[in-house]
Amino acid sequence: MTGRLAVVSGGATGIGAATAAALAEDGYDIIVVGRRADLLKEAADRIGAGCGRPDAVEAVAADLTDPAQLAPVVAAVGDRRVDVVVNNAGGYLGGDQSTLEGVAAQWRANLDSNVLTAVLLTEALRPALRRPGGRVILLSSIAALRGGGGPYSAAKAALHGWAYDLAQQLGPEEITVNVVAPGYVADTEFFDGRMTPEGHQRRIDATLVGRAGEPADIAAAVRYLAGPSAGYVTGQVLGVNGGSVLGR
Template identity: 80%
Template sequence: MGEQRRLAVVSGGGTGIGASVARGLVDDGFDVIVVGRRGDVLDSAARRICAEAGRDGAVTAVAADLTDPGQVGAVVDAVGERAVDAVVNNAGGYLGGSTDSLAGVADWWRANLGANVLTAVLLTEALLPALRRPGGRVVLLSSIAAQRGGAGPYSAAKAALHGWAYDLAAQLGPDQITVNVVSPGYVAETEFFGDRMTPEGHARRVAATLVGRAGVPDDIAAAVRYLVGPSAGYVTGQVLGVNGGSVLGR
């Protein structure tokens, strides 16, 4: 029997950036567990990636709401006795809400903190015992909004990931596990904006870059693939901006 493949868990893996990350990691020789709330979307992505890669069983879909501690166990069950080489926390998004009352504001903030922070915390904490030692990788997907604001509770939630990543990097460093953040700028070809994006909004965001184009999911996936790969073992506690230069390094 040949050597067992490396295993990655990718949340929000059914569409957009998450699906692109999963596809790239399969190309890099990983088996991948994709996690999300929509089982049908996950199943479709898993089938497509396996067909494109020509490797049956390379991707396993697990439907779970990662804001619910009771559902995170489904991911642990799917991992079984295997070591986890990489956890990629991509689940999240901007959730609108009401500001008509303090109760509405509280609900709005809780929803964004849950979707963008709690999902990452619960999944990572659940998989900590299974992370490969040495050599495990944790990647958190943040946003340019964490660095420049502009999206209220979403900006705050993504910024919270940065502080947590620094703590987690210090905690896991002695085990030779790295923890890093990828912070995308404007990325087209995703579900993030839904029907909110206009041609004017697209043009304005492209104009804010230094390279004169929108990002695509594969741009972000390339950064994740580097951070979970063997060449990035000396990179930890970092925020990697992938934004076309619309926010400069700081």
């Protein structure tokens, strides 16, 4: 994998950091992108040390909802080919739903955070994608398949339709586009203190395997889709949820 490059958004913590670490172990150079420069730098240093290549992991702070902030990411790539783009940035954003203005603000925030970030990063790096062999991977959610998250569910579901379009566009160039839809993953910032012990147990009980997911479970799925064994897999949504939602 010498000389191969992966760009991971939302790479400072949780699933993004675990994915970046897994790809670094596979020999990719990594660019982790996120809004929080301090956490991003810590993650880059930790991942670089963990894979024994301290200079292989670079942190770029950027708000991917702002087109003007994509320039530093493109500059970090430079004249290299991008082998893998992992669009992991996003999350559930709450808001005041007591007024139409509040509803509109919450929906826009969730669409920007979960959809626009992926679209802008992918489009910014699209000219640099390796042809043939590039990989675009989107992180969705079980909420896109079964609902339950309001604007967050809708935003994640929107990624599926866009992924199908993008797969058709990039397929002739032998670039694959796939979605990973995680179920309940306990060790992340997603619930941000909102999870109760009862909610945690209820989500575990909904699985067939009797446990919560871990960031490493999701990273393993991304690792597969990023690798050479998945060259014939494109336009797919891969559920990684312990059986809490069955395949369709």
